[in-house]
Amino acid sequence: xxxxxxxxxxxxxxxxxxxxxxxxxxxxxxxxxxxxxxxxxxxxxxxxxxxxxxxxxxxxxxxxxxxxxxxxxxxxxxxxxxxxxxxxxxxxxxxxxxxxxxxxxxxxxxxxxxxxxxxxxxxxxxxxxxxxxxxxxxxxxxxxxxxxxxxxxxxxxxxxxxxxxxxxxxxxxxxxxxxxxxxxxxxxxxxxxxxxxxxxxxxxxxxxxxxxxxxxxx
Amino acid sequence: xxxxxxxxxxxxxxxxxxxxxxxxxxxxxxxxxxxxxxxxxxxxxxxxxxxxxxxxxxxxxxxxxxxxxxxxxxxxxxxxxxxxxxxxxxxxxxxxxxxxxxxxxxxxxxxxxxxxxxxxxxxxxxxxxxxxxxxxxxxxxxxxxxxxxxxxxxxxxxxxxxxxxxxxxxxxxxxxxxxxxxxxxxxxxxxxxxxxxxxxxxxxxxxxxxxxxxxxxx
DNA sequence: CAAACGTTGACGCCGCGTTGACGGCCGGGC
DNA sequence: GCCCGGCCGTCAACGCGGCGTCAACGTTTG
Numbered sequence: 001x002x003x004x005x006x007x008x009x010x011x012x013x014x015x016x017x018x019x020x021x022x023x024x025x026x027x028x029x030x031x032x033x034x035x036x037x038x039x040x041x042x043x044x045x046x047x048x049x050x051x052x053x054x055x056x057x058x059x060x061x062x063x064x065x066x067x068x069x070x071x072x073x074x075x076x077x078x079x080x081x082x083x084x085x086x087x088x089x090x091x092x093x094x095x096x097x098x099x100x101x102x103x104x105x106x107x108x109x110x111x112x113x114x115x116x117x118x119x120x121x122x123x124x125x126x127x128x129x130x131x132x133x134x135x136x137x138x139x140x141x142x143x144x145x146x147x148x149x150x151x152x153x154x155x156x157x158x159x160x161x162x163x164x165x166x167x168x169x170x171x172x173x174x175x176x177x178x179x180x181x182x183x184x185x186x187x188x189x190x191x192x193x194x195x196x197x198x199x200x201x202x203x204x205x206x207x208x209x210x211x212x213x214x215x216x217x218x
Numbered sequence: 219x220x221x222x223x224x225x226x227x228x229x230x231x232x233x234x235x236x237x238x239x240x241x242x243x244x245x246x247x248x249x250x251x252x253x254x255x256x257x258x259x260x261x262x263x264x265x266x267x268x269x270x271x272x273x274x275x276x277x278x279x280x281x282x283x284x285x286x287x288x289x290x291x292x293x294x295x296x297x298x299x300x301x302x303x304x305x306x307x308x309x310x311x312x313x314x315x316x317x318x319x320x321x322x323x324x325x326x327x328x329x330x331x332x333x334x335x336x337x338x339x340x341x342x343x344x345x346x347x348x349x350x351x352x353x354x355x356x357x358x359x360x361x362x363x364x365x366x367x368x369x370x371x372x373x374x375x376x377x378x379x380x381x382x383x384x385x386x387x388x389x390x391x392x393x394x395x396x397x398x399x400x401x402x403x404x405x406x407x408x409x410x411x412x413x414x415x416x417x418x419x420x421x422x423x424x425x426x427x428x429x430x431x432x433x434x435x436x
Numbered sequence: 437c438a439a440a441c442g443t444t445g446a447c448g449c450c451g452c453g454t455t456g457a458c459g460g461c462c463g464g465g466c
Numbered sequence: 467g468c469c470c471g472g473c474c475g476t477c478a479a480c481g482c483g484g485c486g487t488c489a490a491c492g493t494t495t496g
Contacts, residue, residue, distance in 0.1 A: 067343065094343045096332065097315065114314055138385035139431055151452060152430040188474085189454060195475065211462085211473075369441060406485085407443060413486065414441095429451075429484070 001025045001116045002044065006036040006062070007051040007078070016049060019105050020112065033057025037065060045073045047115050049108070050095070052079040067094035074115045076108070127162035130206050130218045134162055143201050153178060154197050157190070161207065161217040170214035219243045219334045219377070220262065220395050224254040224280065225269040225296070234267060237323050238330065242357060242373040244398045251275025255283060262394055263291045265333045267326070268313070270297040278311055285312035292333035294326070331355065345380035348424050348436035352380055361419050371396065372415050375408070379425065379435040388432035 003025050007013035010031070017027045028043070030036050033054040040048070048066070052059035063075055077095040097111050127134040133142040136159060141148045150158065156178035161169055171190045179189075194215060198207050208216050221238055225231035226249050235245045246261070248254050251272040258266070266284070270277035281293055295313040315329050331354055335343065345352040351360040357373060359366045368376065374396035379387055389408045393401050401407070412433060416425050426434045 094335070096335070098332075114312075139428065140385075153453070187455070191474065192454075192476090198475095209474075371442070402443090405444065409485065409487090410443075416486095427485070 001046045001112075003027045003047045003049065003112065004036065004039055004043070004045045004073075005029045005049045006031075006033065006054065006059070007049070008032060008053070008055055009051075016105070016108065019109060020049075023109055023113075025112075031055075033059065033062045036062050040066065040069075040071065040073065047112055048073050048075045049112065050075050050077050052077055063094050076111055076115060078103070078108075127159065129162055129166065132158070132162065132201070132206060132217070134159055148200050148202075150197075150200060153189075153193050154200065157193050158197060161215060164217065166216065166218050168210040168214045168216040173214065219264045219330075219374075220398075221245045221265045221267065221330065222254065222257055222261070222263045222291075223247045223267045224249075224251065224272065224277070225267070226250060226271070226273055227269075234323070234326065237327065238267075239370070241327055241331075241354075242370045242377065243330075244374065244396055246398050249273075251277065251280045254280050257399075258284065258289065258291065261399060264395070265330050266291050266293045267330065268293050268295050270295055281311040281313055294329055294333055296321075328355075345377065347380055347384065350376070350380065350419070350424060350435070352377055366418050366420075368415070368418060371411050372418065375411050376415055379433060382435065384434065384436055386428045386432045386434045391432065 003020055005013055005017050005020070005027055007016065007029070008031050013029050013031065017029050020027045028039060028045075030039055034056040036048070036050070036054075037057065039045075048062075050059050050062060054062070059077060059079075063077065066073065066075060074096040075094070076097045076099060078099050078101060080101050096115055099108060099111060125136075127136070131144045134140070134155075139155065141150050141155065141158065157174055160174055160177045174190050194207060198205060201207065206217060208218070210216050221243050223231055223235050223238070223245060225234065225247070228249065231247050231249065235247045238245045246257060246263075248257055252274045254266070254268070254272075255275065257263075266280075268277050268280060272280070277295060277297075281295070284291065284293060292314040293312065294315045294317060296317050296319055298319050314333055317326060317329060331343075343353075343355060345354070349362045352358075352373075354377065359368050359373065359376065375392055378392055378395045390403065392408050393403055397407075412425060416423060419425065424436055426436070428434050
């Protein structure tokens with residue numbers, strides 16, 4: 001795991017860093033808030049161990065800035081103040097965890113491990129092909145960057161075409177995937193949906209017909 | 219946010235639950251570890267407030283089981299023992315945070331909020347989007363700088379929409395996150411809440427309907 | 437005890453999905 | 467070469483479900 005330790009007191013900083021390295025983490029150390037933000041610009045850390053009382057730029061401000069950037073790094077904040085109000089304030093700033101000084105190193109290590117333990121939820125794959133971007137999770141479709149509002153069936157059909165990755169998809173296959181099991185195979189609902197899809201997706205055309213076979217994207 | 223409180227002492231359990239409900243969370247309560255695991259099977263909680271000393275199934279075992287299942291729920295463990303060794307042990311089991319009894323309710327609330335935030339990596343404490351500012355900590359909402367008083371359910375629903383960051387959220391998902399388990403999925407309480415939200419938030423409209431799918435912010 | 441809130445029933449509207457009808461295009465049979 | 471039939475695109479019309487809204491009721495809250 002990649003860890004940044006931000007602590008102005010040199011001895012404490014090194015102690016923490018060495019302890020974490022013993023747990024097989026890659027640790028960088030800086031001694032003020034400004035330097036911390038620079039590093040966070042360049043490198044992709046998993047966890048930031050952040051002292052609250054920092055010279056130049058205060059720990060709170062580092063925290064706020066990270067939140068603003070929507071950084072993926074998680075913050076464990078260290079602070080001298082042990083009273084409840086300060087603890088609450090720290091968490092409210094966007095820190096992910098909080099540890100009052102003085103602390104046992106083992107506890108810091110345990111909290112760092114807890115922060116890094118769970119893998120970030122894997123984002124569902126965004127389907128993309130020939131100018132079409134479809135995000136299954138957000139239920140959005142873009143054509144060359146322009147948002148295209150689609151109905152449920154249109155969305156489902158387009159998703160199937162994209163999943164086919166350029167292969168032809170028969171009307172029967174589409175019926176099977178995008179409609180429920182009691183769909184009537186003798187109707188032309190698929191044709192209608194394809195028609196509307198083509199219109200909404202605009203020019204140049206991306207949905208092509210493979211006569212006698214089905215439809216193909218690209 | 220959807221929360222499960224696991225605490226065998228009835229009075230404490232209810233106090234905690236009601237306090238969290240006042241913060242516009244949907245809270246379910248159970249009194250032993252076995253029941254907790256059953257609920258966790260069925261519902262999708264964001265945070266579990268877990269007493270360590272539990273009848274039937276011990277809190278540690280609940281924790282282990284959750285880790286085994288790779289549950290996405292975050293665990294805040296409550297325990298009578300305040301010494302460092304126990305804290306480290308709890309975290310090692312897979313708990314995400316740890317709070318020794320006795321505690322101030324405000325601190326529990328703050329830690330629950332922090333854990334909920336962590337579920338979506340680095341989400342800033344104040345949610346903001348398209349002219350809407352929502353402060354979970356202060357429980358306040360502003361539309362273009364003007365204060366908008368919201369009821370608990372309205373607040374909870376808006377918070378979920380904001381957390382989705384522009385993605386569409388189905389009525390089922392809203393029920394899952396903003397209502398507790400006695401909610402009836404066949405009614406239109408969600409529609410009503412959305413209706414009132416729209417009115418209070420004023421023009422131009424920010425809550426859009428995705429027909430057949432759900433609601434989307436912006 | 438009053439007011440705010442959450443929930444429910446009823447109702448009307450709008451749009452999606454579906455269907456029927458029709459016409460153009462192409463290939464095959466006589 | 468002509469006609470016929472299948473395949474596909476397009477238009478218009480219909481039914482139904484989803485959704486917004488009003489009014490009223492039970493419940494919680496200060």
